[in-house]
Amino acid sequence: MSRKPVKLQNQIICIFLLTFASILLVNLYIFSGMRELIDNMDSAYDGNRKLTDMRGLLDSIQLELDDYINTKDESGLNKFYKDMAEYKIIVESLKHEGELTEQEMREKAIVNLSTRYVRSTNTAILSKRSGDIVRYQEDYAVSVRDYEHLISYMADLNTKSFGENSGKYERIYEVMHQANIIYSVILALMGIFDILLLNLLLRRLMRPLQELARVANEVGEGNLDVAISEIHDYNEIGIVSSAFNNMITSLKEYIRQFKASVESESRLREKSIRMEASAKEAQLKYLQAQINPHFLFNTLNAGAQLAMLEEADRTYSYILRVADFFRYRIKNSEGISTISEELKIVDDYIYIINVRFAGEIHYNADVDEKLLQTAVPSMILQPIVENCIKHGLRDVEWEKKIDLSVYSEGDSTVISVRDNGVGIPDDVIERILNNKLNEDDNEKMQGGVGLDNVITRLRVFYDRENVIEITSVEKDMGTEIALYIPR
Amino acid sequence: MPQRSDQEKVHGRISKKTDFHTIRSLVIIFILFIMIVSAFVFLRMQVANVSTDEQKYRYHYVFVGDTGDSRMLEIINDAAGEYGRKSGVYVEALDTGDESDSSYADRIDMAVAMGVNGIIVGAQEEKDIADAVERASVAEIPVVTVLSDCPDSLRKTFIEPDVYDVGRTYARSIIAVAGARKLNIAVLVESDDNDRFMAGLSDTLQNEGNHLDINIITEDITDMPNFRLMDLVAEMLTDEEMDIDMLLCPTEYTTQIVYQSVMDHDLAGSSQIVGYGINESLLRAVSNGEISALVYIDADQTGMECVDALNGYIDSGVTRDHITVESIMITSGNIGRYLDE
Numbered sequence: 001m002s003r004k005p006v007k008l009q010n011q012i013i014c015i016f017l018l019t020f021a022s023i024l025l026v027n028l029y030i031f032s033g034m035r036e037l038i039d040n041m042d043s044a045y046d047g048n049r050k051l052t053d054m055r056g057l058l059d060s061i062q063l064e065l066d067d068y069i070n071t072k073d074e075s076g077l078n079k080f081y082k083d084m085a086e087y088k089i090i091v092e093s094l095k096h097e098g099e100l101t102e103q104e105m106r107e108k109a110i111v112n113l114s115t116r117y118v119r120s121t122n123t124a125i126l127s128k129r130s131g132d133i134v135r136y137q138e139d140y141a142v143s144v145r146d147y148e149h150l151i152s153y154m155a156d157l158n159t160k161s162f163g164e165n166s167g168k169y170e171r172i173y174e175v176m177h178q179a180n181i182i183y184s185v186i187l188a189l190m191g192i193f194d195i196l197l198l199n200l201l202l203r204r205l206m207r208p209l210q211e212l213a214r215v216a217n218e219v220g221e222g223n224l225d226v227a228i229s230e231i232h233d234y235n236e237i238g239i240v241s242s243a244f245n246n247m248i249t250s251l252k253e254y255i256r257q258f259k260a261s262v263e264s265e266s267r268l269r270e271k272s273i274r275m276e277a278s279a280k281e282a283q284l285k286y287l288q289a290q291i292n293p294h295f296l297f298n299t300l301n302a303g304a305q306l307a308m309l310e311e312a313d314r315t316y317s318y319i320l321r322v323a324d325f326f327r328y329r330i331k332n333s334e335g336i337s338t339i340s341e342e343l344k345i346v347d348d349y350i351y352i353i354n355v356r357f358a359g360e361i362h363y364n365a366d367v368d369e370k371l372l373q374t375a376v377p378s379m380i381l382q383p384i385v386e387n388c389i390k391h392g393l394r395d396v397e398w399e400k401k402i403d404l405s406v407y408s409e410g411d412s413t414v415i416s417v418r419d420n421g422v423g424i425p426d427d428v429i430e431r432i433l434n435n436k437l438n439e440d441d442n443e444k445m446q447g448g449v450g451l452d453n454v455i456t457r458l459r460v461f462y463d464r465e466n467v468i469e470i471t472s473v474e475k476d477m478g479t480e481i482a483l484y485i486p487r
Numbered sequence: 488m489p490q491r492s493d494q495e496k497v498h499g500r501i502s503k504k505t506d507f508h509t510i511r512s513l514v515i516i517f518i519l520f521i522m523i524v525s526a527f528v529f530l531r532m533q534v535a536n537v538s539t540d541e542q543k544y545r546y547h548y549v550f551v552g553d554t555g556d557s558r559m560l561e562i563i564n565d566a567a568g569e570y571g572r573k574s575g576v577y578v579e580a581l582d583t584g585d586e587s588d589s590s591y592a593d594r595i596d597m598a599v600a601m602g603v604n605g606i607i608v609g610a611q612e613e614k615d616i617a618d619a620v621e622r623a624s625v626a627e628i629p630v631v632t633v634l635s636d637c638p639d640s641l642r643k644t645f646i647e648p649d650v651y652d653v654g655r656t657y658a659r660s661i662i663a664v665a666g667a668r669k670l671n672i673a674v675l676v677e678s679d680d681n682d683r684f685m686a687g688l689s690d691t692l693q694n695e696g697n698h699l700d701i702n703i704i705t706e707d708i709t710d711m712p713n714f715r716l717m718d719l720v721a722e723m724l725t726d727e728e729m730d731i732d733m734l735l736c737p738t739e740y741t742t743q744i745v746y747q748s749v750m751d752h753d754l755a756g757s758s759q760i761v762g763y764g765i766n767e768s769l770l771r772a773v774s775n776g777e778i779s780a781l782v783y784i785d786a787d788q789t790g791m792e793c794v795d796a797l798n799g800y801i802d803s804g805v806t807r808d809h810i811t812v813e814s815i816m817i818t819s820g821n822i823g824r825y826l827d828e
Contacts, residue, residue, distance in 0.1 A: 026523070029527065033530060033531075033534060036534060037534060040534075099543035099544060099545055099575070100543060100544055100547075100577075101541060101542065101543060101544070102542070102544065102577050105544055105547045105577045105579070106579070108547070108602070109547065109579075109601035109602065109603065112600060112601050112602035113597075113600050113601055116600045145596075146600065149593075149596070149597040149600050152589065152597065153597060153601065156581070156582070171536070175530075175533045175534060175536075178530070178533060179530055179533070179534075182526050182529070182530050183530075185526060186523055186526050186527065189519050189522055189523050189526070190523060192519060193516060193519040193520065193523065196512055196515055196516050196519070197516055199512065200509065200512045200513070200516065203508075203509075204509075
């Protein structure tokens with residue numbers, strides 16, 4: 001059965017109120033106890049004070065009676081009656097009936113003695129007024145005897161009471177001394193009691209929070225196979241704990257679904273890669289079946305030897321350069337080369353092209369020899385030169401020139417290939433630099449390494465975008481392609 | 488059965504640790520609570536003890552006597568007060584000694600005027616209290632006398648020591664302190680009731696002290712002046728023919744005189760003295776070995792009989808005319824209790 005949720009704030013307030021109330025109660029109790037002791041101390045001598053007051057009044061009454069008996073001065077009687085009335089009021093307050101305490105017994109005795117004294121004084125006054133000398137003297141003597149009994153008892157009682165009250169006062173004082181020590185101990189114990197109670201209740205209140213923190217920490221470390229086992233749903237911590245458990249469950253479900261999705265996608269991709277690999281393998285096998293490089297080189301070498309036997313030196317040289325050219329392409333198509341090697345393949349290519357096209361390409365290289373050993377991705381210059389010949393110079397009527405220069409500029413080595421061909425329109429330059437040449441352009445590059453491929457490899461190799469610059473001022477004004485190789 | 492996971496084990500350990508901590512805290516809190524409550528209860532009792540005595544009493548009796556000077560009367564008064572407290576009676580002392588400067592009769596009249604329920608008159612020497620007792624009787628206040636009687640008055644009861652029993656107690660004192668088998672014992676007699684005293688003494692010595700060879704010599708000291716008595720004691724104790732081994736003094740007054748004589752004549756130790764009464768000097772003498780034993784009326788019983796006699800008269804209207812109480816013996820063996828009191 002779930003309880004009605006209580007706010008955490010209210011629970012904490014209740015705990016503090018509980019401890020505060022306990023301390024307050026103890027203090028109030030201590031205060032009332034001390035108050036009672038102080039009252040006892042204050043009233044310890046009340047009996048003596050009252051007896052002393054009565055004694056004073058009694059002496060006045062007796063004096064006034066003596067005066068009247070001796071002088072028969074009626075004016076003094078007013079004071080006598082006034083004091084007597086006051087005394088009677090005090091006596092009236094001492095009357096008790098039934099079973100009595102020790103003090104009440106004594107007060108009752110005083111009442112009886114006083115009653116007799118009041119009666120005898122009144123009788124003496126009446127006798128005095130009647131003028132019967134013998135009788136008033138006898139009555140006066142009786143009143144004096146009663147007065148002496150009264151004051152004698154009062155004196156005895158006062159002495160006795162004083163002794164008892166002193167003893168009582170000392171006992172109260174001792175108890176008060178004890179009380180001071182005991183109350184200090186009680187307060188100290190109460191402090192410890194409250195600290196322990198506070199600790200216990202707060203610990204009980206905070207335990208779910210600690211459990212939540214522990215489980216959250218485990219979840220944070222990647223362990224989702226945990227849950228808050230003990231949920232007290234009677235405050236916000238319980239609600240958060242319950243929500244946290246729900247969150248873990250949801251998270252586990254989401255991860256399960258995600259894993260299933262990834263696994264499915266992975267299986268599809270693996271299937272696709274396998275198909276593609278199979279196709280490429282088939283294509284490769286097909287190409288290998290078409291061109292066997294060793295067969296080609298052996299053939300070319302055989303041709304070269306034949307040319308040499310027939311003393312056809314130019315043929316021999318041509319076939320040898322063709323063989324070198326293809327060997328380099330096959331060997332270094334994906335590796336790293338140097339500018340020197342790249343220039344060598346360009347020379348070979350120009351030579352082959354010039355044999356083919358009757359030496360119509362005028363090639364000029366201006367190279368800073370200190371830069372010859374600079375490492376560059378292989379097969380980056382020949383495709384550029386090939387591109388110049390194929391697209392820039394193929395249809396021109398004037399002398400066809402290609403100027404290649406290698407030099408330093410800032411922290412880069414610049415390889416510039418310039419032709420005097422038809423030039424490249426700006427939109428084509430834009431597409432070349434953004435690798436957006438269409439399928440037809442790429443098809444045209446088939447069988448060789450295209451400009452698009454060169455740009456991509458340079459950017460990947462040097463991990464920067466500005467590795468190439470293509471400049472073509474206007475139509476028929478030629479093109480310059482400059483490669484910026486970082487040092 | 489499936490194995491519990493590590494997490495469950497760790498959680499279990501934490502839970503057990505938490506439970507242990509909680510139980511320990513609860514136990515300490517409970518102990519502290521008990522301690523605090525006990526301290527409060529203890530203090531409450533202490534405060535209640537010093538508060539007014541809430542005991543209620545049915546009757547108010549007064550004890551008229553020279554309790555200031557007479558240790559015996561003081562003890563009887565205390566005993567009556569203690570017994571009265573247990574039976575719902577408040578016994579208040581009205582002192583007749585030098586400090587109060589009042590006579591027994593005056594104190595009895597005062598008690599009548601106080602309207603008390605009963606009066607105990609202890610060991611009075613005055614002869615004129617019969618009228619005062621009569622006035623009390625007119626006021627329907629019963630009066631009992633203790634140790635000394637007022638035979639011609641309207642007192643309801645006289646409580647006195649049993650003289651025969653006193654004689655027996657003396658005999659037992661002799662048996663208890665006897666230093667030899669053959670003894671010469673001198674008895675100083677002065678009252679009219681010698682026969683019963685001597686009977687109690689002789690009977691007990693013959694029965695309980697038949698292993699002793701005792702020769703008893705009596706000396707009548709009735710109306711003998713103090714100086715004469717002191718000389719007589721000195722003569723007896725130094726008379727080689729009499730060869731007194733033990734001297735018995737049947738009253739407190741005689742005992743005091745004899746003790747004084749022994750000290751004045753430097754005769755302490757020459758003979759053993761068995762006296763009567765209980766006052767500071769005699770108790771010190773027992774403590775110092777100068778007096779062998781004291782015989783004394785049982786004050787606790789006497790106080791109790793006083794209260795019972797008055798209670799009986801108030802409740803039923805009748806009581807016994809005479810009540811006797813037993814005697815006790817004080818020697819160096821039990822002197823501590825009386826000196827403390």
